[in-house]
Amino acid sequence: MTVADTDIERRWELFRRRGPYGLLGIATILSAAAGELTPSTSERKAAALLVIAALVLQLCWGRAGRTRTGPTPAGAVYYTVRWAIGFALTWLNPFFAFYAVTGYFDADKLLPGPKRRVRIGPFACSVVVAGSQAGGMPFRSTAQWAVFAGLLLANNVLLTVVGNLSAQEEERSRARAAAISELERTNAALQQALDENVALHAQLLVQAREAGIADERRRLAAEIHDTIAQGLTGIIAQLQAVVSTPDPAVAHEHVNRAADLARHSLGEARRSVRNLAPVALDHDGLPEALRKSVDQWAERTGTGVEFTLTGTVEDLHAEVSATLLRITQEALANASRHASASRVGVTLSFMGDEVTLDVCDDGRGFDPSAPPRRTGTGGFGLDGMRARAERIAGSLTVESEPGYGTAVSARVPLVRHDR
Known part of the structure; x- marks a missing residue:
């Protein structure tokens, strides 16, 4: 659930907890202003007692209901008693239908069971609302009954349309929440992969550096072998020939060759120190x-x-x-x-x-x-x-x-x- 969804749900919960007080207060004020709708003293006393009963019911439920989550049998009892008080108040004065409207907003939170059973609560509320809209109960003429039937049908059609729209919106909200959760999991996995790639990249850099060092060592060793070592081998061979020959001219020739090899090897060594390129390729x-x-x-x-x-x-x-x-x-x-x-x-x-x-x-x-x-x-x-x-x-x-x-x-x- 997103932050926005959580905020909306928090506001709805606040309305379900405090809304009945506000609607009961509005209904009481309007009923008192339209006192002619309850002309007898007994009806006014009954309305006052029912208002007090509704207020006590709300206070008791407000304390006990905070410890409950989800539909429960106690919630169904509270919903039924509240509807009965609302019906009785609306019977005495149509303006008390404002209080009965409360049942539209929390039926799914209070009434346990399948959706068909839960719909009984809003239908019962629509009976009270339609009766108020038809001029108040009891009905005194056939025309008033006909108006009540039409209003009851219209109210339930509206309830059905609004209920379907609300269900679709909830489904979309759940789909969005699931998509967001999946996106968060994907982002977490991506971040983990990125972290692993960083570590792998660092490891590869170390391995590449070590491989480069090893390759350069092999190259230097091969360079020394192909230049200085071969030159020294040739010099040794020429000097051995000098030792084994009694002819001074031949010995001098071998010495000259050894000197040439020494100079060539020295040039190769100096060139290798600079850039490891053969001296022979300097000019040719x-x-x-x-x-x-x-x-x-x-x-x-x-x-x-x-x-x-x-x-x-x-x-x-x-x-x-x-x-x-x-x-x-x-x-x-x-x-x-x-x-x-x-x-x-x-x-x-x-x-x-x-x-x-x-x-x-x-x-x-x-x-x-x-x-x-x-x-x-x-x-x-x-x-x-x-x-x-x-x-x-x-x-x-x-x-x-x-x-x-x-x-x-x-x-x-x-x-x-x-x-």
């Missing part, structure tokens, strides 16, 4: 950077390498270029460390909406389905290359077989450089 596009990296690797390892470029070259986004260059460097490093390959082929292909990179060797190969061998070096290998490709919505596949070499293929979206 991806094809030239790949060609130089392949040539440098071939010179260091003495392995035959063939670089092939197909398709229309596009100016790629820096992240795409860096990813493909790092994958190439890792694949070549694996070929030199594990495959013992004599020939390696590197192919970069621009194919419409994607770029593919293929690195194939004729080394010893391996079984891709076998668990990865742990060497204790902390290398990232194939998992690192695959993670790099997936980071930019790409993919990486590996085909290999023991004794038949290895083919690594990366496919990434062709994202052009922002100008």
